[in-house]
Amino acid sequence: MSTPTSSSSWDGKEMATESGFEKIQLLDSSDDAYGGVMVDLKESMDSEAFATLLRASIALWIQQGKKGIWIKLAIESVNLVEAAVKEGFRYHHAEPSYLMLVKWIAETADTLPANASHRVGIGAFVMNDMGEVLVVQENGGKFKGTGVWKFPTGVVDEGEDISIAAIREVKEEAGVETEFVEVLAFRQSHKSFFGKSDLFFVCMLRALSFNIQKQDSEILEAKWMPFDEYAAQPFVQKKEIFKSIADICLEKKNNNYSGFSAVPTTTGFSSKRSILYIHKDL
């Protein structure tokens, strides 16, 4: 079919066998740093042709001593998912536009890394100059209809800094501008969202604006409330974690507590920008 120079990502490549006389077709692939192989299929092809290429490729990778085989199928290649599973691949993870499948072909123990394991959320403790705290009542979810006044909360998006997510959620839910002060505490729990674990960061923010403009779709009401009134709610007093967090916020309000500050830094090897959260008040 194609010559080696014209091979695209889906029609495989020709490869001379050791004898030099025969040419076999293989899937295009690249090696990773851990003895693995990655196939990245962006366009679709016939599923039977794919199965044939895949079987021939796996035979070669086993000969080569490869370990983990990754196949990334764009959603446009959805017709190839069944063929990959029939060849012994399992799902690894998926995003809206692609599905990642994986197969361990070495004799040694499977050391393939796991999928992303945690969702991350924030709760925002926002004070104004009057010592009042920003609270909301939600239209939906578990708090709907309970009458409980709670801190604005939300999910940290993939690629979003915790501090930025807290500022964004307060702006979205209540229209209030803030700046990040500290992470006061965080909580880890399990089996929370499709079985994933959950990290929830309680962030203290300083209000930079005071007029409230609530979001209509998710927020029933939003207002400034004296801190003592927030903490005195039966729900807050009775639920262990809400009581603990309210106690911490009160200590913070009275300058008797310090959490972790955000310090910009870079990662070790790639020098990517990242944020280090540390205790600065030594």
Added chain:
Amino acid sequence: MSTPTSSSSWDGKEMATESGFEKIQLLDSSDDAYGGVMVDLKESMDSEAFATLLRASIALWIQQGKKGIWIKLAIESVNLVEAAVKEGFRYHHAEPSYLMLVKWIAETADTLPANASHRVGIGAFVMNDMGEVLVVQENGGKFKGTGVWKFPTGVVDEGEDISIAAIREVKEEAGVETEFVEVLAFRQSHKSFFGKSDLFFVCMLRALSFNIQKQDSEILEAKWMPFDEYAAQPFVQKKEIFKSIADICLEKKNNNYSGFSAVPTTTGFSSKRSILYIHKDL
């Protein structure tokens, strides 16, 4: 075909239309608390029959004002993935045994929650009674061949407490028993693993045993090293984040720093066990 009482999870159920005269087949489904519908297909079926049931079901769900439609396909139902994508479903997430697809059918903005967004890792600062720190050299990965002595590190599994993961990794890599003391700091970075974000917790542990038995597959060498010698390594001095963390560990060693302690608690509604990490030395 089946009567309503005999319907299984895959062969649909019969439902009287408004006229009362006609019966149509629909997929079995359950409602969620957010106006959504979940279809959980554990067994396979014919893909064309599935497509027909799916189209009829979607028509009804639109009439009912449903918003997000979730289809969970066990890997045994891989032959139905293509039909779901052809009906406009996209991938949401996948685990080894299933693929979750989703479609937003309401007129309003899509508010479907995102997939798990973060991987979580730990680094372990382990001291012995001599003021020495536990360090390792790795067989693979980015540190391979660099000669750098580093803290034991590892990935926090889904469902695993951060403190438990730190104790486990130290035991696995160096054979040393420890107890958890504090989270000294944490770092958030982005685009680290298949595009996911990354949270890395620096944990201080107290050594309860001192004999080192290194793991052979991942660890080249493990030993106790005077802290100053660890911190004096050019890599640690030159890389901003390693320098920052070494500085924090030195302050901690000298009792001039306090991180977050782990306090068992329960979550708000379900009273599930969870861990709150807070600053206890007020």
